[in-house]
Amino acid sequence: MLQFRNNRLLSIINKSTLSSSSYTSSIFSYCTCSSKKQQQTNDDSTTITSTTSLKTKKNLIGLSKEEIETQFETLGLEKYRAKQVWKWIYNKGTKNIDHIDNLSKKHRDILSEVYNIDHGVVNKDSLSIDGTRKLLVEFKGDEVETVFIPERNRGTLCISSQVGCTFQCTFCHTGTQKLVRNLTAGEIVSQVFTARSLMHDFGPTTNKRLLTNVVLMGQGEPLYNYRNVSKALKILTDGEGISISKSKITLSTSGVVPLIERLGQDFPGIGLAISLHASNNKTRSEIVPINQQWPIEELVQACINFTQKYTKDRITIEYVMLKGINDAKQDAYNLIQLASQFPSLINLIPFNPWPGTIYECTPIDQIESFARILERGGLKVTVRQPRGTDILAACGQLVSSSQKKKGIIIPEQEGEVIKKDLPLKSSYLNNV
Numbered sequence: 001m002l003q004f005r006n007n008r009l010l011s012i013i014n015k016s017t018l019s020s021s022s023y024t025s026s027i028f029s030y031c032t033c034s035s036k037k038q039q040q041t042n043d044d045s046t047t048i049t050s051t052t053s054l055k056t057k058k059n060l061i062g063l064s065k066e067e068i069e070t071q072f073e074t075l076g077l078e079k080y081r082a083k084q085v086w087k088w089i090y091n092k093g094t095k096n097i098d099h100i101d102n103l104s105k106k107h108r109d110i111l112s113e114v115y116n117i118d119h120g121v122v123n124k125d126s127l128s129i130d131g132t133r134k135l136l137v138e139f140k141g142d143e144v145e146t147v148f149i150p151e152r153n154r155g156t157l158c159i160s161s162q163v164g165c166t167f168q169c170t171f172c173h174t175g176t177q178k179l180v181r182n183l184t185a186g187e188i189v190s191q192v193f194t195a196r197s198l199m200h201d202f203g204p205t206t207n208k209r210l211l212t213n214v215v216l217m218g219q220g221e222p223l224y225n226y227r228n229v230s231k232a233l234k235i236l237t238d239g240e241g242i243s244i245s246k247s248k249i250t251l252s253t254s255g256v257v258p259l260i261e262r263l264g265q266d267f268p269g270i271g272l273a274i275s276l277h278a279s280n281n282k283t284r285s286e287i288v289p290i291n292q293q294w295p296i297e298e299l300v301q302a303c304i305n306f307t308q309k310y311t312k313d314r315i316t317i318e319y320v321m322l323k324g325i326n327d328a329k330q331d332a333y334n335l336i337q338l339a340s341q342f343p344s345l346i347n348l349i350p351f352n353p354w355p356g357t358i359y360e361c362t363p364i365d366q367i368e369s370f371a372r373i374l375e376r377g378g379l380k381v382t383v384r385q386p387r388g389t390d391i392l393a394a395c396g397q398l399v400s401s402s403q404k405k406k407g408i409i410i411p412e413q414e415g416e417v418i419k420k421d422l423p424l425k426s427s428y429l430n431n432v
């Protein structure tokens with residue numbers, strides 16, 4: 001099955017809109033910087049021709065179904081037209097309003113005057129030897145990375161929620177890139193839309209999907225962009241659209257404690273992962289700075305509440321193995337004490353090096369000893385198989401070249417540009 005998927009993936013790339021001359025061994029580029037806005041094409045033969053047109057039209061991707069209904073009514077279209085358009089976009093993956101053939105030409109023209117279907121531009125498409133595929137997707141001049149990881153029984157898309165990140169976790173490549181802005185709901189949804197589209201993974205709901213699971217583990221802290229992330233989750237889980245079950249979506253947080261409860265209330269049944277990475281406050285505060293605001297004790301209590309009220313599943317505890325930092329036997333004993341307070345799954349992640357890092361990965365035999373201690377302590381443990389390391393697509397390796405902009409602050413807007421480094425505790429409130 002895996003072989004089939006990888007072959008399909010390769011054939012998809014070969015069939016894709018990339019010109020053959022743009023191939024290198026495992027890295028595929030869509031276009032050059034000078035022409036990247038003009039070169040995107042797609043199944044529906046839509047070509048986004050200018051930045052101007054994108055700016056002047058509203059993007060249908062990212063609007064809720066209710067918003068589309070209301071806006072269509074003001075344009076004189078019946079309410080049910082919204083559902084038709086919704087299905088065309090999210091079931092069939094259309095990128096061109098003109099292809100919605102159960103709308104009259106007149107209605108299509110009205111909509112085309114006001115809206116577009118802007119799903120971003122894939123500036124780079126890299127394929128790892130293990131089948132992992134990394135997309136560098138541009139939205140309004142900013143780039144984020146989205147990674148597809150095919151496995152035997154499922155295909156997981158790791159999506160980003162911010163350009164850069166609010167935090168600077170010291171072991172994380174994204175943490176070297178300061179926060180540029182939050183992604184809009186449309187930009188978050190578009191990563192799924194684009195990946196499905198590139199893999200020809202739309203069509204009848206009876207079709208077996210390549211992309212079955214979504215994890216918010218890419219660039220950014222999703223709970224620091226909760227307003228847009230929650231809107232995107234509503235769109236992704238809508239039964240008449242992309243229709244990904246909440247149980248197939250996992251949100252990973254570095255520990256924004258107050259919003260863990262809110263996530264559970266809004267999306268009961270959703271998967272939760274905690275980027276813990278250390279089992280005592282001293283080490284965690286050094287490598288995961290948010291711990292200075294919400295220390296381990298508060299985080300564990302939030303996990304206990306979440307599993308008691310909002311899910312029957314285990315919470316995944318992500319723990320990157322850093323040589324000489326968090327990999328001693330005592331760290332394992334502390335971790336047993338913490339993670340046995342709620343249903344948990346410990347995911348040990350061999351550190352994936354990136355250029356300029358000061359860290360090294362714990363030797364594999366020591367990782368295995370660490371895992372055995374945890375298992376003997378009654379925990380369920382997996383050691384993550386690194387994926388996509390040859391294309392820097394593995395966990396903690398994501399970073400894009402977008403740089404923080406200066407001097408603009410529009411905190412109420414979607415996709416705001418952030419003026420300065422956010423104070424840890426107050427900033428998320430803008431996004432709720």
Ligand code: SF4
Nearest residue numbers: 165169172175220254
């Ligand atoms: S680990 Fe997560 S929260 Fe920390 S810097 Fe990386 S992306 Fe941001």
